[in-house]
Amino acid sequence: MSYVNINHIYKSYGEEQVLDNVSFVIERGECFGLIGPNGAGKSTLIDIITGLTPFNSGNVQVDNLNVPTDIVTIRKQIGLVPQEIALMQELNAIANLEYFGGLYGLSGKLLKERIQEALEVIGLTNHVKKPVKTFSGGMQRRLNIAAGILHRPNFLILDEPTVGVDPQSRNKIFEFIKYMIHEYGTTVLYTSHYMEEVEALCDRLFILDKGHQIGYGSQSEIKQMVQDNVKWYLEIEQAPLNFDNQLTQKLSGVQQVISNQNKYHLIVDPLEFSTKALLNLIADLQLELTTLNKEELSLEEAFLQLTGKSLRD
Numbered sequence: 001m002s003y004v005n006i007n008h009i010y011k012s013y014g015e016e017q018v019l020d021n022v023s024f025v026i027e028r029g030e031c032f033g034l035i036g037p038n039g040a041g042k043s044t045l046i047d048i049i050t051g052l053t054p055f056n057s058g059n060v061q062v063d064n065l066n067v068p069t070d071i072v073t074i075r076k077q078i079g080l081v082p083q084e085i086a087l088m089q090e091l092n093a094i095a096n097l098e099y100f101g102g103l104y105g106l107s108g109k110l111l112k113e114r115i116q117e118a119l120e121v122i123g124l125t126n127h128v129k130k131p132v133k134t135f136s137g138g139m140q141r142r143l144n145i146a147a148g149i150l151h152r153p154n155f156l157i158l159d160e161p162t163v164g165v166d167p168q169s170r171n172k173i174f175e176f177i178k179y180m181i182h183e184y185g186t187t188v189l190y191t192s193h194y195m196e197e198v199e200a201l202c203d204r205l206f207i208l209d210k211g212h213q214i215g216y217g218s219q220s221e222i223k224q225m226v227q228d229n230v231k232w233y234l235e236i237e238q239a240p241l242n243f244d245n246q247l248t249q250k251l252s253g254v255q256q257v258i259s260n261q262n263k264y265h266l267i268v269d270p271l272e273f274s275t276k277a278l279l280n281l282i283a284d285l286q287l288e289l290t291t292l293n294k295e296e297l298s299l300e301e302a303f304l305q306l307t308g309k310s311l312r313d
């Protein structure tokens with residue numbers, strides 16, 4: 001059942017078209033990934049959904065309510081965890097959460113209970129008395145998240161929640177997201193530049209680049225969009241140092257080589273690439289091939305194929 005409907009959204013800042021006919025649906029209770037290179041328009045879209053930025057045309061609905069007309073009711077359902085840490089550095093964790101809980105209209109016993117639960121699910125119960133300025137980056141990120149869930153939102157929007165956090169804090173954040181979905185049926189919109197995170201958390205996703213839809217659907221649907229690209233994995237005993245270059249220069253259709261010691265991943269265009277030519281090259285160089293397998297592209301590889309490798313300003 002759809003929970004968020006984004007229909008034909010256009011948004012410009014002056015001359016710049018920042019969102020160009022963007023449409024997608026987020027199902028109730030799913031973790032939906034919104035990914036794209038820098039400047040793609042992800043934060044602008046989040047600002048539109050949360051009623052912080054107007055749009056030029058199209059319509060946005062959350063739980064059958066319209067943005068911006070019904071934004072006051074919609075906001076009660078939303079927990080927004082912004083990219084920037086929004087905490088009062090001189091105050092401790094409890095005082096910060098009391099402040100944010102107050103903004104959501106919580107008080108007394110209920111507020112105390114919600115603060116305790118938020119601290120537990122995000123793993124901060126042992127650090128409640130120290131001022132936030134003494135917290136590590138990961139602890140601050142986790143407290144930032146706790147502040148966004150005190151009112152038990154149906155719809156949790158996490159804008160790059162793992163920037164600058166260590167793997168332990170990142171795992172805790174992942175556990176927390178799964179807990180919210182499992183325990184409360186929360187719908188999650190998750191943006192990140194880390195493809196392996198989106199791969200692990202999100203069943204469906206939308207890829208945005210310079211305001212345009214590049215891909216939309218399940219992970220396997222996205223990977224099928226680049227089915228023209230195939231990945232081969234090979235292991236070679238004692239390969240020469242320049243073997244990477246030989247693979248790209250001497251074989252046609254090799255688009256990318258990722259190597260680590262004697263292990264090589266080749267992304268190739270199957271219309272041009274020939275395994276026979278690869279085997280001939282290995283034989284000519286008198287190398288010993290120990291493994292050769294065809295592999296599925298990772299989400300990151302599919303993303304790079306779809307959005308290209310040119311740097312964004």
Ligand SMILES: Nc1ncnc2c1ncn2[C@@H]1O[C@H](COP(=O)(O)OP(=O)(O)OP(=O)(O)O)[C@@H](O)[C@H]1O
Pocket residue numbers: 013018036037038039040041042043044045
């Ligand atoms: N308030 C604003 N005024 C003018 N242009 C803006 C404004 N906010 C964003 N933009 C422009 O809109 C485009 C999309 O920006 P946005 O921040 O939405 O992208 P993003 O995908 O969130 O990027 P990042 O991954 O770097 O956070 C960029 O070109 C940006 O410069």
